[in-house]
Every structure is written in C-alpha cells, then in structure tokens.
Amino acid sequence: MPRFKNKARIWWWVGIAALLISLHFIGWLQPLERAATWVAKPVAQFFYDSSANVRHFYERREEFRNFSNRVDSLEEAVVRLTVANSDLKELEQENTKLRAQLDFAASTEAPGLLANVISQNLVFDIKQDDQDIVIDRGSNHGVTVGAGVIDENGVVIGKVAEVRPTLARICLTTSRSCQLPATIQNNTRTIGLTEGDKGLTIKMTYIPQSEIIVPGDTVITSGLGGEIPRGLLIGEVSQVNKLNNDIWQNVNIEPLFNRNSLTIVNVLLVV
Amino acid sequence: MTLKKSWFNWFFLALLFSLVALFQVSFVAPFPNIFSALNLPLVVLIFCLLFMPPSAFLPLSILMGFWLDVLSFQFFGLHLISLPITVSLLYLLLTNVVTNRSFYSFLLLAMLGPLFYNFLLYTLLLVIPAGLTPGFFLVSASFWQYLGTQILWSAGLMLLFFNLVNNLSKKLKPVFLEKK
Numbered sequence: 184m185p186r187f188k189n190k191a192r193i194w195w196w197v198g199i200a201a202l203l204i205s206l207h208f209i210g211w212l213q214p215l216e217r218a219a220t221w222v223a224k225p226v227a228q229f230f231y232d233s234s235a236n237v238r239h240f241y242e243r244r245e246e247f248r249n250f251s252n253r254v255d256s257l258e259e260a261v262v263r264l265t266v267a268n269s270d271l272k273e274l275e276q277e278n279t280k281l282r283a284q285l286d287f288a289a290s291t292e293a294p295g296l297l298a299n300v301i302s303q304n305l306v307f308d309i310k311q312d313d314q315d316i317v318i319d320r321g322s323n324h325g326v327t328v329g330a331g332v333i334d335e336n337g338v339v340i341g342k343v344a345e346v347r348p349t350l351a352r353i354c355l356t357t358s359r360s361c362q363l364p365a366t367i368q369n370n371t372r373t374i375g376l377t378e379g380d381k382g383l384t385i386k387m388t389y390i391p392q393s394e395i396i397v398p399g400d401t402v403i404t405s406g407l408g409g410e411i412p413r414g415l416l417i418g419e420v421s422q423v424n425k426l427n428n429d430i431w432q433n434v435n436i437e438p439l440f441n442r443n444s445l446t447i448v449n450v451l452l453v454v
Numbered sequence: 455m456t457l458k459k460s461w462f463n464w465f466f467l468a469l470l471f472s473l474v475a476l477f478q479v480s481f482v483a484p485f486p487n488i489f490s491a492l493n494l495p496l497v498v499l500i501f502c503l504l505f506m507p508p509s510a511f512l513p514l515s516i517l518m519g520f521w522l523d524v525l526s527f528q529f530f531g532l533h534l535i536s537l538p539i540t541v542s543l544l545y546l547l548l549t550n551v552v553t554n555r556s557f558y559s560f561l562l563l564a565m566l567g568p569l570f571y572n573f574l575l576y577t578l579l580l581v582i583p584a585g586l587t588p589g590f591f592l593v594s595a596s597f598w599q600y601l602g603t604q605i606l607w608s609a610g611l612m613l614l615f616f617n618l619v620n621n622l623s624k625k626l627k628p629v630f631l632e633k634k
Contacts, residue, residue, distance in 0.1 A: 302483055
C-alpha cells in the first residue's frame with residue numbers, strides 16, 4: 184500500500200504550491216515574480232553567455248573544417264559585393280540629390296531598446312519547428328507584441344511573440360509560427376509573408392509564377408502591417424522552387440544571423 | 455542540529471536548487487536537442503531521494519518549479535505541478551516497490567522519472583489550452599526521440615552520481631540486492 188510518512192507536512196506543501204498558482208492567477212504574486220526575475224537576470228545572463236561561448240566554440244571548430252571552401256566563396260562574395268558597392272554609391276549620390284530636390288523628409292527610425300538574451304528554446308514544440316529566445320525586457324520597458332527585433336548588424340531576427348512585465352518571448356524568423364511581411368529586392372519587388380521552415384531556414388510561399396526571382400536576391404521587411412519598419416534585412420534567397428504546372432512558386436531564404444551568437448538584441452519599439 | 459544551522463542548510467539548499475533551475479533554463483536549454491534533453495532539475499531531485507525525506511525534497515521541487523515557471527512562457531504552474539508530482543511518484547515507487555537502495559533501483563527511478571515527468575508535462579499542456587500547445591504528443595516521433603535522449607542522459611548522470619557518492623557514503627548498496 185503506498186504510504187507517505189508525515190502526511191500533514193506533505194499536505195502543507197501541496198497547499199503552498201496550490202496557493203502560489205492561485206496567487207499568480209489573481210495577480211498577487213506579481214511582486215514576488217518581478218523580484219525573482221530581477222534576482223535571476225544577472226545569473227541567467229551569466230549562464231546564457233557561458234552557454235553561448237561554448238556553442239560558439241564548437242561551431243567555430245566545425246567552420247574551420249570547411250575553411251578553404253569558405254575562403255573561396257568569400258573571395259567571390261567580396262568581388263560581387265565590391266561591384267555592388269560601387270553601384271550603390273552611385274545610387275546613393277543620385278538618391279541624395281533627388282531627395283534634396285523633392286524635399287523628402289528623412290525617414291524616421293523606430294526607437295530601439297537594447298535587451299539581453301537570457302534563454303532559448305523554451306517552447307515545448309515536439310515538431311521542433313519553433314525557436315524562441317527570451318529577453319530581459321518586457322511590457323514595463325515598452326515592449327509590445329509584434330515589435331521587430333534586430334541583431335547588432337541590423338538583421339531582423341524575429342518579432343516579439345509574448346510579453347510579461349519584465350520578460351519577452353521572441354519568435355525567430357526561422358520559427359514556423361513567425362510570419363513577417365517582406366519584400367524581395369528583385370525587379371518587380373515581390374511582396375509576401377515569410378515564415379520559418381523546420382527551424383532552420385525561412386520560406387516565402389504563394390508567389391505568382393510570373394515573378395522573376397533568382398538566388399542571391401535579398402529579402403527585406405516590407406513595412407506592411409506597421410509594426411516593423413520597412414527596409415530591414417531578413418535574409419538572402421538561397422533557392423527558388425518553381426514547377427511549371429504549379430500556380431505558385433516559393434523560395435527558401437537563408438537567414439543572415441547566427442542563432443548561437445545572439446546575446447544582445449535590439450527591440451524596435453512601436454511608436 | 456541547532457535551529458540556526460538548520461536555517462543555514464535550508465538557505466544553502468534553496469540557493470543551490472535555484473541555481474540548478476537557472477542553469478537548466480539559461481545554459482542547457484539553448485543547446486541543440488541532443489544536449490538540451492538533459493533535464494538537470496529532475497536528475498538532481500531524483501538523486502535527492504537518496505538522502506532526503508519528502509518534507510525536504512517536496513519544497514525544493516516546488517522551488518525549482520517556481521523558477522522554471524517564472525522564466526518560461528507556458529502557463530504558470532506547469533512545472534510547479536509536474537516536478538513535485540513526479541518526485542512524489544518516484545518516492546512512492548522507492549518506498550513500496552524498489553525498496554532497497556541499490557544502483558539498479560536508482561537506475562530504474564532515473565529512467566522512469568523523465569517518463570512520468572514528460573507525460574505529465576505534455577498532458578497538462580494538451581488539456582490546459584494556454585499559450586503554446588504542443589499537439590498530440592503520443593504519435594510524434596520527435597517526442598519519443600526526445601524522451602529517449604532524456605532517459606539516457608538521466609541514467610548516465612545517475613550512474614556517475616551514484617558511483618561518486620558510493621565512494622564517499624555507506625548509505626547505498628552499490629550492486630546487489632539487500633538480503634533480509
């Protein structure tokens with residue numbers, strides 16, 4: 184027969200657990216939760232940074248194995264980017280003159296809020312398609328659901344999916360549940376919605392067959408929806424999936440951020 | 455034990471267990487699946503069954519559950535319910551079924567722990583529709599793969615801990631069953 188010694192004390196602890204849960208749902212536990220989060224942040228930050236260093240170390244080891252291949256591809260990329268850069272300089276000069284002539288107001292940038300990443304992958308997703316990070320800023324700091332999040336290079340890494348007073352959950356662009364309005368920078372500036380694919384890459388579907396997209400085209404935010412500003416880099420088209428008998432085509436997009444090296448991010452506050 | 459020493463012990467244990475919970479959330483969880491399957495809070499709690507009565511491991515499991523709930527985005531109470539129930543079930547098994555303190559008993563507990571815990575966790579996520587729901591987990595290959603990895607981690611760590619402690623303490627029976 185199952186038995187517990189000292190049953191009264193056991194029930195006492197069951198009561199405490201039930202009380203904690205009840206107090207949370209009526210909101211009376213919030214001061215304790217805030218205090219706990221405040222205490223946990225520096226420790227969690229330290230653990231997360233250590234974890235990121237270890238992951239980065241192993242990732243670099245893998246990278247060194249493919250070093251020569253990477254050098255070749257990077258040299259090609261340098262040549263390609265140099266050519267693109269000279270074109271862009273020309274365009275920039277032209278743009279500056281045109282803006283001055285048309286008296287264009289300078290585009291306003293959304294105010295950013297720096298946040299530390301304190302955890303990753305807390306989603307209980309058995310298909311492993313969703314990827315999340317948790318940051319140490321929440322609704323108390325002005326973070327709202329839907330706000331865009333960028334890394335130190337200005338690349339969009341995802342958007343705010345859920346907010347608590349002192350924490351926020353960010354779904355990464357590689358996450359199946361993370362959809363972003365985007366534009367492909369091709370001749371026709373194809374617009375659509377991006378969403379994560381198997382937690383590894385990004386895809387854009389339901390693109391008309393008439394659109395001409397080639398690998399290497401960059402994908403930026405379209406600004407539609409209003410929560411994420413236009414023109415932020417999402418990734419680069421890596422593969423175009425086009426079948427003649429299909430109505431639509433879809434593209435795979437390579438994200439341009441490294442999930443393992445995300446330690447500080449910038450939340451673009453919605454104004 | 456004096457009252458002052460007892461309070462110091464409780465404070466030390468609370469600090470240690472809080473650090474384990476934070477370590478799980480911030481250090482272990484971001485790793486790829488094969489490593490993030492390691493459930494350190496559960497392994498530590500199973501190991502506590504060796505030395506502690508329910509009046510000690512229950513509050514510590516509640517404390518760990520609290521930290522995991524505060525820092526995660528599932529409904530509050532998920533871990534606060536799952537962890538104490540899992541260790542209580544394991545304790546009942548230890549006191550009623552595998553009554554000796556041999557390595558095999560603890561290996562069995564280390565393997566059943568993740569099984570109970572994950573079933574409880576995913577069932578709660580399934581029946582309480584708050585926030586992220588994982589879907590019906592029993593037919594998911596990823597769930598079983600993840601569970602298998604977690605059981606392997608748990609058993610491996612138990613092997614390590616048990617042998618370490620066995621060299622220092624005479625509380626445990628290393629291999630053979632106890633003769634009555």
